[in-house]
Amino acid sequence: MNGKGPEDARDPAAPPALEWKFAQVFGERTAGEEVQEVDIISAIEFDKSGDHLATGDRGGRVVLFERTDVRAHGCRRDLERLDYPVSRHPEFRYQTEFQSHEPEFDYLKSLEIEEKINKIRWCQTANSALFLLSTNDKTIKFWKVQEKKVKRISEMNLDPSQAGGNDSSASSSTAGPRACLPNGGCSYNYMCNDFSFPPGGFPSLRLPVVAGQETSLVAKCRRIYAHAHDYHINSISNNSDGETFISADDLRINLWNLEISNQSFNIVDVKPANMEDLTEVITSAEFHPTHCNTLAYSSSKGSIRLLDLRQSALCDNHSQLFEEHEASSSRSFFTEIIASISDIKFGKDGRHILSRDYMTLKLWDINMDSRPVATFQVHEYLRPKLCDLYENDSIFDKFECCLSGDGLRVATGSYSNLFRVFGCVAGSTEAMTLEASKNPMRRQVQSPARTARSLSSLTRVVRRGAESPGIDANGNSYDFTTKLLHLAWHPTENSIACAAANSLYMYYA
Numbered sequence: 001m002n003g004k005g006p007e008d009a010r011d012p013a014a015p016p017a018l019e020w021k022f023a024q025v026f027g028e029r030t031a032g033e034e035v036q037e038v039d040i041i042s043a044i045e046f047d048k049s050g051d052h053l054a055t056g057d058r059g060g061r062v063v064l065f066e067r068t069d070v071r072a073h074g075c076r077r078d079l080e081r082l083d084y085p086v087s088r089h090p091e092f093r094y095q096t097e098f099q100s101h102e103p104e105f106d107y108l109k110s111l112e113i114e115e116k117i118n119k120i121r122w123c124q125t126a127n128s129a130l131f132l133l134s135t136n137d138k139t140i141k142f143w144k145v146q147e148k149k150v151k152r153i154s155e156m157n158l159d160p161s162q163a164g165g166n167d168s169s170a171s172s173s174t175a176g177p178r179a180c181l182p183n184g185g186c187s188y189n190y191m192c193n194d195f196s197f198p199p200g201g202f203p204s205l206r207l208p209v210v211a212g213q214e215t216s217l218v219a220k221c222r223r224i225y226a227h228a229h230d231y232h233i234n235s236i237s238n239n240s241d242g243e244t245f246i247s248a249d250d251l252r253i254n255l256w257n258l259e260i261s262n263q264s265f266n267i268v269d270v271k272p273a274n275m276e277d278l279t280e281v282i283t284s285a286e287f288h289p290t291h292c293n294t295l296a297y298s299s300s301k302g303s304i305r306l307l308d309l310r311q312s313a314l315c316d317n318h319s320q321l322f323e324e325h326e327a328s329s330s331r332s333f334f335t336e337i338i339a340s341i342s343d344i345k346f347g348k349d350g351r352h353i354l355s356r357d358y359m360t361l362k363l364w365d366i367n368m369d370s371r372p373v374a375t376f377q378v379h380e381y382l383r384p385k386l387c388d389l390y391e392n393d394s395i396f397d398k399f400e401c402c403l404s405g406d407g408l409r410v411a412t413g414s415y416s417n418l419f420r421v422f423g424c425v426a427g428s429t430e431a432m433t434l435e436a437s438k439n440p441m442r443r444q445v446q447s448p449a450r451t452a453r454s455l456s457s458l459t460r461v462v463r464r465g466a467e468s469p470g471i472d473a474n475g476n477s478y479d480f481t482t483k484l485l486h487l488a489w490h491p492t493e494n495s496i497a498c499a500a501a502n503s504l505y506m507y508y509a
Helices: 076-081 168-174 333-339 380-391
Strands: 021-026 039-048 051-057 061-068 092-099 102-108 112-113 119-122 128-136 140-155 178-180 186-188 209-225 235-238 244-248 250-258 262-268 283-286 294-299 304-310 320-322 343-346 352-357 360-365 375-377 401-402 409-415 420-421 431-434 461-465 487-489 495-500 504-509
Touching: 039 119, 039 487, 039 495, 039 504, 051 119, 051 128, 076 409, 092 140, 092 209, 119 235, 119 375, 128 235, 244 262, 244 283, 283 343, 294 343, 343 401, 352 401, 352 431, 360 409, 401 487, 409 487, 420 495
Parallel strands: 235 283, 375 461
Antiparallel strands: 021 504, 039 051, 051 061, 061 092, 102 112, 119 128, 128 140, 140 209, 178 186, 235 244, 244 250, 250 262, 283 294, 294 304, 304 320, 343 352, 352 360, 360 375, 401 409, 409 420, 420 431, 487 495, 495 504
16 A cells, blocks of 8 residues: 555556547448347457457358458558558458358267357468467367469460361371370370371460469368367467467366377366366366466356466466455355356466456456456446346356457456446556447446556455446446457457457457
8 A cells, every 4th residue: 555545546657548439340230130140250369460350150150351451551560650641440351261160969978069169269370371270169170271373274285276277287197196085185196107297397286374363262171179078168278389279168178289189188177076066167268378388267166277287297286376255245146156257368468367257357467366456347237137137047148358468458348239448557547338339439428537556556446337227337228138248359459359249340449
């Protein structure tokens, strides 16, 4: 505690709140248009450069988009340094799509396996080819997407206009030894005694010329990683070494080598000897962005465990445990349900971990595991409605979260196609409520400023979005059927891509 008053606690270095603007929309619905279940977006991911964006849907398809506004002029940051005029916002265009997964049936367990894409992760590029991992509930696939030129022969050996031949000597000399081939061509028996070249040769004979036609992107499945999970896969994460990745289901985490598809190593197993003793499950897992030996996973009890692969082959014991205990007086039937963490993300610096449970976003410092350094209330106005949310199963919705590349802000989704952006720097009071539409600020209500102490102090930062009991953050009735579960922040710029049903919205600030 630094002893400063509320006014002094405000950090003058806190950045101003961003003004978000609409950039693009793909797959926009017309009024009254019915959304097909297979078209609903279920995964979004930027690559490390931010020049490519991938989405997966419930129909098992992966759609790729590429950035166009910097490709022709080089790096945006370099252009800004040179005062070169750049486009008003990041622009992406549709690149290609492919069918990643098909519906399957497990005959041994009499279980249908959906084709829905649960997660997409980009891998390191090589030789201008794009590589990515995609997974459904049971099977992970490694894809290579590369431009290929469609080649064709532009000229034939024999000119059709002279095939009949005006030269009688040529026709007579080749009539005997010529034989027709099944493909329509002709073969000449040059060793035949009756064969002789006409004077001046064959004027109609041409060499074939192979000419390239237009290029097209071709997706090829390089490897399939299957039969390693008894329960539904909820996470995949690439390692910083560029060679391995992890996959996690409810009870196990497996470590894979990208080059080996028929073998994986089980590094975490929380399955008890008696399933009746099961008290928590794994909900999300993520590798550290720079330390190849460190990973974290979250649980349905609201805890995050940090693991060090150097300690043992089977990581039964965690190196750090991050959890926040709620006072027993405030516990209820829904306490454990809403405490379940649906997503975790490492900050780019590797020091902070962002977690999302049903009601809040929490920012953790890996050097302080006793409590989060900041807590953001996402939709506190829903707390009186927990019984209704339990009845219609909305309380089990899994919302994702993301951090900005500079670590100054965090974002997550909510109901009514809303998403929230919070400033997480000391002194910041930024708490924006935005709608996934062409006018994101249409229903914006700015929350009153709240004091926030320095992250160096042990006092938690708690910031709420604009909220009123009984209505949503915008003063409107909330809609549980329209939920914004998936979103991603551009790795280097203030740009967010989010999914509202089958539509992909992009915003910039």
